[in-house]
Amino acid sequence: MRCEQVADRLPAAAEGLEALDPAARRHVERCLRCQADAVQYRKVLRAMRALRTEVLVPAPGLLPELLASLGEAGEQQAVRAMFRGRRGAYLGGLAAATAAGAAGAVVLTIRNRRSKVSLAG
Amino acid sequence: MTDRADLAALVVAAQSGDQRAFESLVRATHAETYTLAYRLTGDDEDARDVTQDTYLRAYRALDRFRGDARFQTWLYRITANSASTLLGQRARHRHDELTEEAPVADERIHIDPVARAEGDSLRHHLTAALRRLPPGLRAVVVLRDVYDLPHDAIATELDISVTAAKVRLHRARRRLREDLYAQPHEGEARAV
Numbered sequence: 433m434r435c436e437q438v439a440d441r442l443p444a445a446a447e448g449l450e451a452l453d454p455a456a457r458r459h460v461e462r463c464l465r466c467q468a469d470a471v472q473y474r475k476v477l478r479a480m481r482a483l484r485t486e487v488l489v490p491a492p493g494l495l496p497e498l499l500a501s502l503g504e505a506g507e508q509q510a511v512r513a514m515f516r517g518r519r520g521a522y523l524g525g526l527a528a529a530t531a532a533g534a535a536g537a538v539v540l541t542i543r544n545r546r547s548k549v550s551l552a553g
Numbered sequence: 554m555t556d557r558a559d560l561a562a563l564v565v566a567a568q569s570g571d572q573r574a575f576e577s578l579v580r581a582t583h584a585e586t587y588t589l590a591y592r593l594t595g596d597d598e599d600a601r602d603v604t605q606d607t608y609l610r611a612y613r614a615l616d617r618f619r620g621d622a623r624f625q626t627w628l629y630r631i632t633a634n635s636a637s638t639l640l641g642q643r644a645r646h647r648h649d650e651l652t653e654e655a656p657v658a659d660e661r662i663h664i665d666p667v668a669r670a671e672g673d674s675l676r677h678h679l680t681a682a683l684r685r686l687p688p689g690l691r692a693v694v695v696l697r698d699v700y701d702l703p704h705d706a707i708a709t710e711l712d713i714s715v716t717a718a719k720v721r722l723h724r725a726r727r728r729l730r731e732d733l734y735a736q737p738h739e740g741e742a743r744a745v
Contacts, residue, residue, distance in 0.1 A: 494583065
């Protein structure tokens with residue numbers, strides 16, 4: 433295997449030579465040039481991981497902006513929830529009225545039938 | 554700094570509707586979220602927009618956060634998705650350098666590569682090199698190598714395949730190494 437063939441696979445060596453396939457690994461173990469490249473990949477990865485601990489300080493205005501936009505979103509959500517609640521109450525009332533109407537109709541029908549039966553009898 | 558247990562308690566409170574708890578979460582995490590947003594976008598204004606969008610999305614989706622990952626990791630994923638959306642919109646509007654393979658301006662300053670390779674100097678130049686990466690490559694390498702997100706999570710948030718995420722990671726690492734260890738003059742011996 434030649435260095436040019438290994439070059440494409442070397443970025444994986446940042447995490448250690450064991451991340452390479454066996455053929456590439458055998459080459460790197462014998463090739464100083466590729467070992468040097470692998471070392472550079474590892475250094476870059478170490479530096480990348482070190483960035484994790486670096487936290488940028490945002491401009492002071494960011495936090496109030498975030499809280500204001502969340503406050504707005506919270507209000508919108510509350511208004512939507514209120515409308516959902518009202519709609520629920522409206523639909524509930526409508527259903528109760530319909531049920532009451534239906535029950536009344538049933539009672540009237542039964543009464544009518546009874547009176548017809550007693551007249552006939 | 555609020556520790557992990559505190560954050561978890563705040564998340565539970567916020568999920569039960571405590572608006573102040575969510576605000577405390579924002580206070581505790583916004584600098585880290587902004588930092589990731591800045592690393593992904595490379596621009597302060599964009600990073601602020603992405604940070605704002607991240608918290609709005611998190612607020613609306615908080616009841617779907619199951620707590621099996623760290624809250625901050627969940628925010629990283631939302632941030633990555635939000636940044637990807639913003640950069641995607643830019644790419645559609647500008648039709649310019651935001652594709653993965655498009656060339657980027659080379660602002661390298663040739664400094665002794667041996668000196669550059671050490672400690673803080675390497676980190677400093679790495680930050681600059683990251684900014685020079687095309688956004689598609691930068692997002693993957695930052696999320697994987699800095700924030701340690703798994704390939705599948707990166708693929709999901711950037712809306713690409715896992716294979717594409719791995720290919721981009723390799724390309725990004727190669728470009729960073731070439732950028733940081735490049736020779737000032739072609740034909741010279743390689744710096745080792």
